Amino acid sequence: MAKEGITPRAKDYAQWYLDIVRGADLADYAEVVRGCIVFKPTGYALWEAIQRGLDERIKASGHVNAYFPLLIPKSFLMKEAEHVEGFAPEVAEVTRAGGQELSEPYVIRPTSETIIGYFYSKWVRSWRDLPLLINQWANVMRWEMRTRPFLRTTEFLWQEGHTVHVDHDDAERETLMILNDVYADFAEKDMALPVLRGIKTEKEKFAGALRSYAIEVMTQDGRALQAGTSHNLGQNFAKAFEITYADKNNQVQHAWTTSWGVSTRLIGATIMGHSDDDGLVLPPRLAPIQVVIVPIYKNDVEKATVLDAIDKITAEWRGKIRFYLDARDHLTPGFKFNEWELKGVPLRMEVGPKDVQKESVALAPRIVLEGSVPEGKKPKSFVPQAGLTEHVSNLMDRIQHGLYERALKFREAHTFQANNYDELKGQVDAGFVRCWWAGSRADEEKIQDETKATIRVLPIDQPGGKGKCVYTGKEAHTIAVFARAY
């Protein structure tokens, strides 16, 4: 039942993804600028919805927004050894401006720890200045070898939070609070995507961090997509940039910093997590258009009465339901049905002459809901106009929850337990693999060479107890989750 021009997932998942991006009109390749995309209005509207949900949570937890320069003196990037090593290969430099060579080149920010660190060192003097809780919405640039719309582009949009704390524990609390109360909460409630929360291994952690945490989403081909990261930077950047404060005993201390970010990759996560062979599927809380209305009529008289009925029906929707009336005259209803399914609108409402007569409307959810008509037939139900606003609002909730449950079931069905390395090798192409782990960084690298899979996280929720390491056979106290990553 795939739409024209949409490659079925089972045939070619990568091509399916690109077909959705193009078909739903989310982005255009910026073919004149390597690795970049244009966020078209629908794609950008998704980003705006993501910004709203996150910004609300970021501010509710005491942070404020600010903005730092796009250009960073190259020397700044060099100050934290591990950080340089991690980012050097992918930074773009500005060496010439104003018609002459610059005495010191700037780099275009790949992330802003360094320049923000410089300013924080000026702003922080006393323990009374802490915690310093600032977030920035910005674009960044990383010269990646291979790009993919939303998932990895040379330039991308994100938010990066940068905070300063008095000690390790306070920084750690912040790092975890962001992971749980901001990122995981947003992903699960607004994006309807279940996330796996955990700690990154040494091999996968942020360049320059003491410890990195992440939320990981499972895509429909069973791979892992890092959807957000939160880092306890320890005193590494505080030392590199001399962020110090006088404590209560007037002793000068190096501060502890954190940073955390999510990017336009979340748009890719939403696409990969929910969409199907008919096109994009959007969770109602994120959808720029929640209900599309398709009027049905045969002549001008019918058209007038139908549009009039729609006006009355939607009069009380403003501010409650985001809807759009597709009044294009030259297209048949059937064409519109398919087009809006491709664009992922959660609910379609049809209003025709029969509905006007019977004071009903036809409602067709984008996904099959629990307890409705099984696969094959597209579910469409006729409901009375009386009480419709509430009915539609309820449907939005049911679709939102339905999406979450569907994604969760999928993840559970594609999460395996490996007791030995052979099992892991066999399972890792199909999904997440949980196993006991006591290996080294070198062991992890060897596994990556042999299976393409890496440890995505050491889950925060550990079962306790002990077992045999999947690779070394040694006694292990930690469960790791392996997967192939995007």
Added chain:
RNA sequence: CGGGGCGUGGCGCAGCCUGGUAGCGCACCUGCCUUGGGAGCAGGGGGUCGGCCGUUCAAAUCGGCUCGCCCCGACCA
């Protein structure tokens, strides 16, 4: 950056091997007619064939260089 594939109206493609004034489907425009799951008919507009250089009387077609895109791999949010 390595291996593979591909650049021809907005989109998808044919034409290239064997050089000779650029074609098809969809989309678009106009009109009629239709409209509860991708309607029909008629008329019409739109492309210096990714770019540059070369071979030739003549290049979408042959040769060289270059740019870009897609897939696979190494790097990454």
